[in-house]
Amino acid sequence: MGFTSRTVAELVRLRWDDHRPGLWFEGRCRTHHEVAAGAAARAALLRDLLPSGAEPHVGVLLDNTPEYPMWLGAAALSGAAVAGINPTRRGAELARDILHTECRVLVTERAHLPLLDGLDLPGVRLLVTDTPAYTDLLAPYAGASPDTADAAPERRLLLYFTSGSTGAPKAAICSQGRLAEAGRSLVDHFGVRADDVHYICMPLFHGNAVIADWAPALAAGAGVALRRRFSASGFLTDVRTYGATYFTYVGRAVQYVLATPARPDDRDNPLRVGFGTEAGAVDAAAFEARFGVRLVEGYGSTEGGAAIQRAPGTPRAAIGRAAPGDDLAVVDPVSREECPAALFSADGRLLNGHAAIGELVNRGPHRFEGYWRNAEAEAARRGHGRGPARPDAAADGDWYWTGDLFYRDADGFLYFAGRTDDRLRVDSENLAAAMIEDILARYGDATAAAVYAVPDPVAGDQVMAALALREGAAFDPGAFAGFLAGQADLGTKMAPRFVRIVPRMPVTATNKIHRVGLRRDGFRCADPVWWRPPGETAYRPLDDADLAGLLAEYRARGREDLPAGVGLGIPRDPR
Structure with a gap:
């Protein structure tokens, strides 16, 4: 076109x-x-x-x-x-x-x-x-x-x-x-036609819906069907009512749709393709088997700095290879040197994670256009102040640093390995740990709080908090839940799913909170851990039965391929 x-x-x-x-x-x-x-x-x-x-x-x-x-x-x-x-x-x-x-x-x-x-x-x-x-x-x-x-x-x-x-x-x-170009690119990539109908059920305040759904529809002259808010039970009815052929998703939404009762006529729908992220290989296969609709997974930096496309032959645990025009590399953020390729054991475990995992960087031309009134964050995205000076500093001064951790196998396929310590993604919402920590700091019984991500059994992350209590205090789950309910600035996705009570907050040699160690332990640690099961508001101790159920859900959902270092004890299988 x-x-x-x-x-x-x-x-x-x-x-x-x-x-x-x-x-x-x-x-x-x-x-x-x-x-x-x-x-x-x-x-x-x-x-x-x-x-x-x-x-x-x-x-x-x-x-x-x-x-x-x-x-x-x-x-x-x-x-x-x-x-x-x-x-x-x-x-x-x-x-x-x-x-x-x-x-x-x-x-x-x-x-x-x-x-x-x-x-x-x-x-x-x-x-x-x-x-x-x-x-x-x-x-x-x-x-x-x-x-x-x-x-x-x-x-x-x-x-x-x-x-x-x-x-x-x-x-x-x-x-x-940039938005017009993104729309044109997706029209070409998916063959969007003027007689298509794009179903927009993801919120339009996110780039997912505007960039990946509305923009290609506008560019092709295709129709748009809107859903006020996402509804799993209303998904298939809407698709049939409007004759929708294309939609975008996040992984949690796919899981919700799959959780609805199956019907013999589920494959009787006009959908041709779904485009999104974080569905996972197991759920994507289940969605296609049930509805006859191919889900195309992609990785795209919200800011436009980097993109990865999945293609036939991509290993199950990998995201894909760099999109055309992107020069993506996995780089050590301290030395600015490219990390070596990942090595795997016979059972699929990553053997050299310490060396192979680095930050995903686009070293080629990119479309990052900056942040509004935030020069510090913009400079960090461009790599200023990261690592020592290099002879080719002028060349890499405008690299785009995604803030996401990856590793690359010998064939060039990229694998997601987590995010920087202060970033979480819960139900498709990007959260900052520092903001949640500021709120938890108001809890009277806590002398220190650290917030970090643990993998969600389905997609993305869940919020975990470590609390060090004042001398003589004991963790009161009811009081803590009541405290959270009373915080007017606590967003709906911010409340911790897991709470670890530590005798003292672990710190590094430079007296910074040792989040890497906390994330590595996850919720499998020697300290007491309390949690809120999905759909519940009260905290209770995480016992052996709860832990077994969680690990079984990780396996059932294909989440063996979790970020390296998270202490869940589940083998990885890169193929």
């Missing part, structure tokens, strides 16, 4: 006068033209609402409703940027996200207004989409047509949050040109 559009705004304008069905939501269908007209009206409104001299940023705190893609289109047409605001954030941290991205307009809906109660948001104009006042405000702009005069490939279009070692979430920048 040939493309000439260099901006998302141009792609929106192409849908003007396209009267084919274009967007489905809760029983109503809008044409491509209606969606483009809605984007044009909102762009005209936004031009009038943004104060002179202000950053052209609009925060969007919405479920997956038609307003979301229309505001994405509006921002593109007006040369503005959308900051996707995560509704799982709470209190001061939620306010921080809105104010950090300098949003002068915040678009939300009545269901999310309680999240804003009591927040100090000076200078932020609130638009509540499902109210008469909003309808009246938009009415004068109903005749606007798509105007791309304010659009350019280099203009910011997305500010989407990703957590990292700096603690507070970082707002990654994505330009119109």
